[in-house]
Amino acid sequence: MAARSTALGRALSLACLLGLSVSGPGCAADADWPAFGHDASNANFSGLSLIDRGNVARLRPAWLFQTGVTGYFQAQPIMVDGTLYVSTTGNNVAALDARTGRVVWTYTHKARTEKIFGPPSNRGLAVSDGLVFQATMDGRVIALDAKTGAVAWDHEAVRPEEGETETASGLAQTLGGKPVQGSSRLGFKMPPLVAGGLVIVGVTGAGYGLHVEDERGGLDGGSVVGIEGGYGRRGWLAAYDAKTGAERWRWYVTKADGWEGDFVTATADGVPLHRDIAAEKAAAPANRDAWRVGGGSLWMTPAYDPDLGLIYLGTGNPAPQNFGLSRPGDNLYTMSLVALDLRTGQLRWHYQQVPHEEWGYDVASPPVLLDHRTADGRTVKAVASASKTGWVYVHDRATGALLARSEPLITHKNLYQPPSPEGTVVSPGPLGAVSWPPTAYDAARGLAFIQVRHGAATYTVKSVPGAPGRPEIRYTETSEAKGEPSFSTLTAVDLARTGRIAWSARAGSRLSGGTLATAGGLVFSGEEDGHLDAHDAETGKILWRFQCGAGISGPAITYALDGRQYVAVAAGGASFTKASGFGTGDALVVFALPD
Incomplete structure (x- = not known):
């Protein structure tokens, strides 16, 4: 029966792509990849099935585009009307013929400051109504003409160094022999969401304060040491007019009145x-x-429900990271899944996954919209959040009520035990279970496909003498826990009904970039060693893999033109590849079946 349905899906896909009057998988809505996550549900799923479990072993490179900018290539491409748009490290943009890779136009970004937060990575674009939208690491939101690449408008939303607190005179200038940096700088990493004539994007870099960056790459491209004191920034999400770039509203993550909350002793679950x-x-x-x-901080693109007029987004850790006494209370609304009114930015509901957080468990992976069937047989419009804490939470979209929590994706150890002078080993560490890479959701199967990291970190409270006449400086150092298991799995979870794990496949290297699912019964997943893998959606078995030459750190897409289906992925490595021994690159690799 499975083989028959796959063959029927291929036939319907081909017929509709050739313009015949049919409906089914692979029709117009699936031929393009018009937005991050494919659409506003953030499901990273395509109804295309020309490439399926029966023929994926024949998948080969169709063309390759080299950006000329090496490293940190995390972007998900967009494909609209035969043109593929991709952003690069440093916020350059290229428009390419999606059939051949021929360059249509390029945009070279000229940053107004070199003072940015972290590596100059960018995770993608938005395309709507003839414009290409990008939010940049130097704090700008930009619209380009989709046909020519000309700048339509350029809005400076924030200067990264604006309001920055430089290293205080009473603070030690080095910790562990490494220089103490100034407080975090605000910029943008996420692909924008375009909805209702608004371009919506939020800042990163807010949740750290004074910090030390590890030149070797640390846990994930720069280990951050939380230092006691009020040196952070205030995170925010804003909406800009898609035609003019004028700001329409701004929502701040930290609650001005009552951010201490109720001083709860347990999580909501x-x-x-x-x-x-x-x-x-x-x-x-x-x-x-x-x-x-x-x-x-706000790491990734919100989901959007047009019927409710709500957007859903995850928020990051409070500042200072990993050190809580200088920020008493629950620290609302950090570490939360929140729902905001699209038109006004007003908060409708929130669910705080970790009050008074001290471990780096940002709600980073993009929320996914789905239908969930409750134990009493009701079908509820839901939003799911795959978390760093090791569970997937499923909520009622309208009210935020927790409908279900999945089985644990990892083995927990000392969860929520605070950092200590002796060093507290906690699993998961700050990389997650599930970090920013997006989840794919196949509604027909009711399965979510999630890249899960298994590992632990040691959180150690330390102190050093202050400047003469000043008190000692206390800080929390985070390091990879020695002797603890460290590996990745691609894990399928039944989110439509039970929350149980359907299967889990252990990877050969750390998984990164997120997942793509298709109606062909496939799940594509990237590895940091450069392999792009295609798994059987039913079993997790690897059916095909290709070495792309550099780590996969962005989510793949699929699209179709002229009756031919393509799969595209960025291969550039990521910040952590230097520490792990894998190289970086600059290639967008596009695959198809042989003619």
């Missing part, structure tokens, strides 16, 4: 937090204004 509530309350009077520099 009942896991103990091991907090010293008495110490926090004693520290509260001296830290009433901590929300002003309270962090909350």
Whole structure:
């Protein structure tokens, strides 16, 4: 039966792509890849099935485009009306003929400052109504003409160094022999969401404060040490007019009135937090204004429900990272899944996954919209969040009520135990279970396909003498836990019904970039060693793999033109590849079946 349905899907796909009057998988809505995640549901799923489990072993490179900018190539391409658009490291943009890779136009970005947060990575574009939208690491939101690449408008949303607190005179200039850097700088990494005539994007770099960056790459391209004190920034999401670039509204992550919350002793799903509530309350009077520099970066593109008029997004860690006494309370609305009104930016509901967070568990992976069937047989419009904490949470889209929590994706160890002078080993570490790479969701199977990292970190509270006449400086150092298992799995979870793990396939190297699922029964997943793998959606078995020459750190897409289906992925490595021994590159690799 499976083989028959696959063959029928291929026939329907081919017929509709050739313009015949049919409906089914692979029709117009699936031929393009018009937005990040494919559409506003963030499902990273395509109904195309010309490439399927029966023929994927024959998949070969069709063309390759080299950007000329090596490294940190994390972008998901966009394909609209035969043109493929991709952004590169440093926020350059290329428009390419999606059939051949021929360059249509390029845009070279000229940053207004070199003071940016982290590596100059960019995770993608948005294309709508003849414009290509990009949010840049130097704090700008830009619209380009989709036909020519000419700048339609260029709005400076924030200067990365604006409001930056430089290293204080009373602070040690080095920690562990490494220089202390100034507080975090704001910029953009996420692909914008375009909805209702608005371009919506949020800042990264808010949740760290004063920090030390590891030149070798640390845990994930720069280990960040949380230093006690109010040195962070305030994260925000904003909406800009798609025609003019004028700002329409801005929502700040940290709550100005009452961000301390209720000083809860457990998460909303009942896991103990091991907090010293008495110490926090004693520290509260001296830290009433901590929300002003309270962090909350926004890493990835929101999902959007046009019927409810709501957008859904995850928020990042509070500042200072991994050090909580200088920010007493629950630190609302960091570490949360939130729903905002598209038109006004007003908060409708929130679900805080980790109150008073001290481990780096940002709600980073893009939320996914789906239908969930409850235990009493009701079908509820839902939004799912795959979390760094090791579960997938499923909520009612309208109210935020928790409908289900998946089985654990990892083995937990000392979860939510605070950092200590002796060093506390906690699993997961700050890389997750599930970090920013997106999840794919196949509604027909009811399965979500998730790249899961298994590993632990040691969180150690340390101190060094301050400057003469100043108190000591306390900080939390995070390092990879020695002797603990460290590996990745591609894991399929039944989100439509039970929350149970359907299968889990262990990878040969660390997985990165996210997943793509198709109606051909396939799941594409990238590895940091350069392999792009195609798995059987039913079993997890690898049916095809290709060495792309550099680490896969962006999500693949698929599209179809002239009756031929393509798969495209960026291969450029990522910040952590230097530490792991894998190289970087600059290639967009596009695959198809032989003619």
